[in-house]
Amino acid sequence: MKRLFAILFLTLAIFTRPVTTVLAVDVPTFPSCLNPAGSVIANYDTGTHGIAGSSATYTGKDTVYNVGEGLVTQCFCSIDGNGIQTDWWNASSLSEDQVAILKNQGWNYIPNGNLWGLSSDAFVTKNTTYSCLPTGGGDPNGGGDGLSDGRSSCPECTAPPIGGQVLGTSTGDVLGLAATGDSWVLYSVFATAFILLLAGAKKLRKS
């Protein structure tokens, strides 16, 4: 009986455990390249670009946003539609231990941001990928491709801050996205049913 409850508890714990990661460093929030915030500090409609943490060169459009003090977001969209978002975080205020923790979490360490057109401070960077509409040198984040989104003059474009008027509440920058799956419910139901079925059959056999 105890074993049964232990298995049940373990099963439910696995399927219902909250998605949390223990962090020793408070990582700042960077806006997504899908809806970048901040001011544009560099914009190249086409050309060959480097991505921090990668030795390859990439051809496409590159837009860099200043998204906060010491925070920069680089949105790159290649000519074949592969997007790479690079979040740059000025590491001058981070200790060596914190940098080591961040490295373990997939961040890259850039000793001198000056080589990348930023300040000469050290930075940590992290890349994430996304898909974007290849525009043959046009502006995947804005104009130049004939689509009307009101953001064609990119050097002047300054995206609005995170949160705000969409929700009309003050929770825009702290609220996450909706949970739209609930697949864990399905898995939990079938896992529990399976365990109970086995336990029931065992008890009946013993009796």
Add this chain to the structure above:
Amino acid sequence: MKRITGALYILISLALLFYGIWLIRERTTPIAGDSLEQAGKRFSDSAFTVHIPSAHIELPAYSAIINGTTWQTTKRGVSYLSTSPLPGEKGNSVLYGHNWPNILARLHDVKPGDAIFITRGDKTTRFIIRFVAVVPPSESSVYAASADTRLTIYTCTGFLDRERLVVTAFPDFL
């Protein structure tokens, strides 16, 4: 005693199995066609239908709000965040829905360049998908206000729905 307990376990497990089957049925039964018509009639001020041919998605949209930190969701179509502008109006229009087979599970099939049609009354607006990304649930910037006209649709993805698949599209009516 053991026999009773064993029988009880089996009864409960059978009940859970039926419940699981019911949940699967709920997630896979196609949304009735009349829901598409009713969507426009019942909520004439805000409802519309969403059609994504490349993903074989055609669903009614129902107005939803955020209560505190809880997003209202419907099982009958996609949810339209009613505090965001209507699709086609200036700003970031936000739609979301379950990643169930009968709702937005096939949103994974879309790619940049695909079309999304929003029909409200007699008017249909065509949007072109420009970005597709998988983001963590905490990524609130995707539904933030925008100075342009855009449509953001998202659903859950990943192991145990730990991430969100976000699709951003822009109108091509000009």
